[in-house]
Amino acid sequence: MQTTPDPRHTLLDLLTLALDAVSGARSVRRALNVRPIIGPVWIAAIGKAAESMTLGALEVLGDACRGGMLITKPGHADPSRFRDFGIEVYFGGHPLPDTGSLVAGERLLGQLDALPSGEQILFLLSGGASALIEAPVSGLGLSELRALNAWLLGCGWPIDAINRVRQSVSRLKAGGLLHHLGGHPVRQLAISDVPGDHPDVIGSGPLVPVPDLADQVGRLALPDWLKDWVLRGLAERGTPPERGPEMELVATLALAKAAAAKAAASSGWRVWLHPDFIAGDATDQGRALARTLIEGAPGLHVWGGETTVQTPEHPGRGGRNQHLALAAAIELAGRDDVWLLSVGTDGSDGPTEDAGALVDGGTLKRAALAGFDLDASACLRRADAGRFLEASGDLIYTGPTGTNVMDLILGYKAQPPL
Numbered sequence: 001m002q003t004t005p006d007p008r009h010t011l012l013d014l015l016t017l018a019l020d021a022v023s024g025a026r027s028v029r030r031a032l033n034v035r036p037i038i039g040p041v042w043i044a045a046i047g048k049a050a051e052s053m054t055l056g057a058l059e060v061l062g063d064a065c066r067g068g069m070l071i072t073k074p075g076h077a078d079p080s081r082f083r084d085f086g087i088e089v090y091f092g093g094h095p096l097p098d099t100g101s102l103v104a105g106e107r108l109l110g111q112l113d114a115l116p117s118g119e120q121i122l123f124l125l126s127g128g129a130s131a132l133i134e135a136p137v138s139g140l141g142l143s144e145l146r147a148l149n150a151w152l153l154g155c156g157w158p159i160d161a162i163n164r165v166r167q168s169v170s171r172l173k174a175g176g177l178l179h180h181l182g183g184h185p186v187r188q189l190a191i192s193d194v195p196g197d198h199p200d201v202i203g204s205g206p207l208v209p210v211p212d213l214a215d216q217v218g219r220l221a222l223p224d225w226l227k228d229w230v231l232r233g234l235a236e237r238g239t240p241p242e243r244g245p246e247m248e249l250v251a252t253l254a255l256a257k258a259a260a261a262k263a264a265a266s267s268g269w270r271v272w273l274h275p276d277f278i279a280g281d282a283t284d285q286g287r288a289l290a291r292t293l294i295e296g297a298p299g300l301h302v303w304g305g306e307t308t309v310q311t312p313e314h315p316g317r318g319g320r321n322q323h324l325a326l327a328a329a330i331e332l333a334g335r336d337d338v339w340l341l342s343v344g345t346d347g348s349d350g351p352t353e354d355a356g357a358l359v360d361g362g363t364l365k366r367a368a369l370a371g372f373d374l375d376a377s378a379c380l381r382r383a384d385a386g387r388f389l390e391a392s393g394d395l396i397y398t399g400p401t402g403t404n405v406m407d408l409i410l411g412y413k414a415q416p417p418l
Contacts, residue, residue, distance in 0.1 A: 006032065007412045008358055009342045012396075014260045014300070014338045014410060019345060021259035024052030025059070027235025027250035028124060031189055032060040042119055043068030043087060044108065046133055047126030047203060050345045051077035052402030054124060058085060064344045066119065066410070069111055071104045071133045071417055092132035095351055096146045105135035105172055110155050112180040120185045125247075127193030127346060127404035129203030130163060135171040139235040145169075148226060151290060156310035158279065159194050160218055164206045168217050169233035175209030175240035186245040192252045193346075193404045195277055195306065209240040240294040253304040253405040256345060260410060261302050269412075270299030278305030278409060282320045283380055286327025286342075293338045293411045294331070301411040308401040309350075309383055316384025321407055325357035325394070326385040330376050332402065335361035337414040343396055346404035355398045356407070357389045 020026070041064050045054045050072040058065055067086030070077060079089035092101035115121070136145050148169065152162045167174035181307060186207070194201040200208040210216070213233050261273045278285050293301060307320045318326075321342040328340045331341050343349070343356030364376055372391035379388040389395045 007339050008360070011339060011358060011410050011412060014263055014360065015341065015343060015408065016070035018256040018260040018408055019398075019401050021402060022191070022256045022345070022403045022405050024049035024126065024251070025056035027403075028053045028056035028189055028415075029059055031248060031250045032057060037120060037122065037187060039120060040064055040066040041122050042066055042115055043070070043122045043124065045070045045124035046072075046129040046206070047191070048073050048076055048128035048400065048404045049126035049402050050124060053126060053191070054082065055191070057122060057124060067107055069104070071108070073128060088175070092134075094128050094131045094360065096149050097131045097134045097142070099142060101132055101134045102142060104133045108133065109135060109180055112177070112370045113182070118184070120187070121181070123186065123188040123207060125203045125206070126191040127203065129206070130166050130173070133172065135176075136172060137169050137236040139232060140169055140229060144229065148229065150225065151223075154311045156308045157279075159306065159309070160198065160201045163201050164210075164213065164216050164218065165222070165226070165230060167210060167213060168237070170204070170229045171237070172206050173204035174213055174237075175205065175207060175244055176237065177206040177218065177245050178209065178241045188245045188247045189250050189274065190247050191404055192249050193406050195279065195406075197249055197252055197263060202247070207244040209242065209244060211242075220396065249279065251403060251405055253408070256405050256408055257302050257304050260408070261300070264300040265410050270297070272297065272299055272301045272304045274301060276303070278303050278407070279307060282307035282309050282323040286324035287331050289324070289327060289339060289409065289411060290328035290331035290338070293340060293413050294335070296413060297414040298413045301413070303409040303411070304406060305409070306406045311383045312381070316379070316382045316387055317352060317387035318384060318389075319344065319348070319352050319354070319356070321349045321356030322352070322354065322385040322389055322395070323380065323383065324409075325359045326376055326380060326388055329359035329363035329394075332359065332361045332362045337416070339412045341396070341410045343398070344406055345401060345406060345408055347398040347401040352386055353397065354386060354395045356396050357394045358396055359389070359392075359394050363389070363392045363394055366394075380382045
């Protein structure tokens, strides 16, 4: 692989292999084969990877499936694939909840309350669940819920702080669903899309109580209008049960990184698997990663994480991966030996349908030749990296991937000529 004429193609191949290693279908199928479920099962699958996870479960369960609910993002599931199994498919909003999110939330509560006594429940949870399904506390309507989530998504906070606020105003999150299990046996499989793989943060933890939720939210610097909703929500939620069912992590960012590294090493590339979690401001991290590649050893460098972008009042097109990639491209400008790929493993980046971008030393020049009239730094300030990267031809589109393990970053530095 060291002599590959086009590292761009090779990086995209490594991305495909990494995504396949953490696909929802493969991950759930593996877990259920290792530890089978005996008897009839009702499935509740929530998140961007819900379809893939459900298909993996059905391969193993077959006729043992006695119906269920699948809630995901529009375009991420085909309802006709599940009709014969009695699984209802609902579509919620993402990244902001919508009417579909509220309909799905109330329907799930009703379905759980009506399940026959003793029936087993298989929960399949993946990223995106926080917005895709919701049942807010009383007095909080859809417009307020969307305003709350819009503020959170633009504030630049890490996901655990964002989800603490979401949990405080929800009847579903932070163990809220535990009130509706009615003694049913429960198995919970999850794909982690959060730093540290903390069960109470994945999908805002519908089956994971947070005993000190009020204390954690109380330490956050909330605007007065949001603080009022949070206090009312905490009062209504009351005290959840002490514990929920074990969460089994079936796919993580670490698995995706390891798969990319293994594939590259087996083909002859030197590999540098970086353990540090890439977080914080996307601009700063893009520049830092580019400098690491420029100054570092030749070969494949593998990182993962989830950065943040503090958006202006009227942001342009893009997401954190596109933002990071464009910041890196500024540092790489003019070089012919370094490439950097940054993607959301779910196939989307922020509110866009692009997964991210693959940039190199020619990115800025290609945009200029295409007649793009804004410089890269201006696009970063406007949170408009996507428009620049479209002009340079560097955007990556994968479509829904069937998984969601945060962001994968692959960098390659060529061996200098002898």
